[in-house]
Amino acid sequence: MRQIEQRAVQAYRNQFLEEPVLVVSAPGRVNLIGEHTDYNGGFVLPCAIDRRVAVAVGHGDMQLYSADFHEKLPLFGKREGSWVDYPSGVVLAVKEQGYYVPPFRGAFAGDVPLGSGLSSSAAIEAATALALDALLHLGIAKKDLALLCQRAENAFVGVNSGIMDQYASLLCQAGTALLIDCRSLEAEPVPLDLAGAGLTLIVCDTQVSRELGATGYNARRQACERAAHTLGVRELRDAHLQDLEKLSGEERKRARHVITENARVLEAVQALQMQDFGAFGRLMYASHRSLRVDYEVSTPELDAFVEIAAQSSALGARLTGAGFGGSALALIRSEDAGVLALSVRHYFEARGFTQPVFYSFQPEAGAEVAT
Ligand code: ADP
Ligand code: MG
Numbered sequence: 001m002r003q004i005e006q007r008a009v010q011a012y013r014n015q016f017l018e019e020p021v022l023v024v025s026a027p028g029r030v031n032l033i034g035e036h037t038d039y040n041g042g043f044v045l046p047c048a049i050d051r052r053v054a055v056a057v058g059h060g061d062m063q064l065y066s067a068d069f070h071e072k073l074p075l076f077g078k079r080e081g082s083w084v085d086y087p088s089g090v091v092l093a094v095k096e097q098g099y100y101v102p103p104f105r106g107a108f109a110g111d112v113p114l115g116s117g118l119s120s121s122a123a124i125e126a127a128t129a130l131a132l133d134a135l136l137h138l139g140i141a142k143k144d145l146a147l148l149c150q151r152a153e154n155a156f157v158g159v160n161s162g163i164m165d166q167y168a169s170l171l172c173q174a175g176t177a178l179l180i181d182c183r184s185l186e187a188e189p190v191p192l193d194l195a196g197a198g199l200t201l202i203v204c205d206t207q208v209s210r211e212l213g214a215t216g217y218n219a220r221r222q223a224c225e226r227a228a229h230t231l232g233v234r235e236l237r238d239a240h241l242q243d244l245e246k247l248s249g250e251e252r253k254r255a256r257h258v259i260t261e262n263a264r265v266l267e268a269v270q271a272l273q274m275q276d277f278g279a280f281g282r283l284m285y286a287s288h289r290s291l292r293v294d295y296e297v298s299t300p301e302l303d304a305f306v307e308i309a310a311q312s313s314a315l316g317a318r319l320t321g322a323g324f325g326g327s328a329l330a331l332i333r334s335e336d337a338g339v340l341a342l343s344v345r346h347y348f349e350a351r352g353f354t355q356p357v358f359y360s361f362q363p364e365a366g367a368e369v370a371t
Helices: 003-016 085-096 120-135 142-157 164-171 213-231 241-246 249-273 277-293 300-311 334-351
Strands: 022-033 043-059 063-066 071-074 104-110 176-181 187-191 199-205 316-320 327-333 357-361
Touching: 003 022, 003 043, 003 063, 003 104, 022 120, 022 164, 022 199, 022 249, 022 277, 022 316, 022 327, 043 120, 043 164, 043 249, 043 357, 085 120, 085 142, 104 120, 120 142, 120 164, 142 164, 164 176, 176 249, 187 249, 199 334, 213 241, 213 249, 241 249, 249 277, 277 300, 277 316, 277 327, 300 316, 300 327, 300 334, 327 334, 334 357
Parallel strands: 063 104
Antiparallel strands: 022 043, 043 104, 043 176, 063 071, 176 187, 199 327, 199 357, 316 327
16 A cells, blocks of 8 residues: 555544545646647647545545545535535536435545646546545446546536546556547557656746736637637647648747647657657657747746756756646656756746746556555
C-alpha cells in the first residue's frame, strides 16, 4: 500500500473508529504536449504523476473527512463551495446514471498540489468514483467513470473542462503516457519509461495566477471557432497547413498553432514509441514557441523557465496548461534537475519575479484499488 493510501486508512480509523472496507487512490496529471487542442477536437498527451489523492471508504452515514482540510462534512446534494463538492458531484453523477448509492463514508488524504495545474480536482473525483465502483460492485468501465467525473466537474462544480484530466487520472498506466483523441474519446497508452532512461519531469509552478486568463482563454476559443467557420470545417482538427493562406490576422496565427500542435502530438507519440527522447524534447520546445508566438498565451516567467531549461541541457521544455501564468514543464536528465531549479530561482529573484515552486515527477499508474 502506498504511503498516501495508508494516510487515508489512518484518517478513516481516527474519524470513524472502525476499519475501512477498501482504499483507492488516483493521481494528478501533467500534459506533456498538445495544448489548446482539446476544444478543437484534437489530440493531447498527458501522463499521470506520482502524486495522488487516496480515499478509504466503508458503509456508513454519508460523512466525508479530508485529512488535508481537517474537516468532516456531510455529503450534500447541492454545491457548497468547498472540497466536498468534488465527491458530492461524483456521487450525484453516479446516481444520475441510475445506480443506487446506499449510505457510505470516506476519508481522503492527498499530496497532489492544489491549484498548480496538476489536476488535484480530477484526482479526488477519480478516487471517489473508483471507490464507489469498488465498494458497491457497480462494474462501471474506467472510461465511463471518467465521463462521470467530468460531468461532476462541469455540471456540479461548474468548471468547464475537457476530458483530459479525468481520462489521465483513471486510464494511465505506470511508465506510459496516454494519447487521447478529444473528438472520438479514444485513448491509447504510449511508452514513457523515463526512469529507465535516467530522465525526470520537472514542473515549475510560476505562482502567477491564471485568473486573468479566463477572458484570454475565451478569446482564443472564439478565434478558433471563427477560423474553422471561415475554412468550412467542423473544428480546426480538420484543417491543414495549406488552409492557413485562406485566413489572416489573429485567426491565422491561432489556427497555425492548433494545426501544428496536433501534428506535433502525433510526432511526439512516434518519438516515444522509438524511445527517441531527444526528438520528443525538440517537439516540446517547438510547442512552446508556437504557444508563445502564435497563440500568445505565455508569460515572461514561463519563457524564462523554458530558456533556462534549454541552457541547462534539458531535452525539452514548454509551458503546460492553458498558459497566462500557471506552470511550465521540462524533460531533463535527473542529475541536471537540481541545477535547473537553482538557475531558475536565481534568475527569478534577480528579475523580481515571485519565487516559483518545483516538483519532480515520474509517470505513474492511474486510479487503483489498493491491495
Ligand atoms: P487543480 O485541479 O489544478 O489542482 P482545482 O481548483 O481545480 O485545482 O482543484 C483543487 C480543489 O480540489 C481543492 O481546492 C479541493 O477543493 C479539491 N481537492 C484536491 N485535493 C484534495 C484533497 N486531498 N482533499 C480534499 N480536497 C481536495
Ligand atoms: Mg482542476
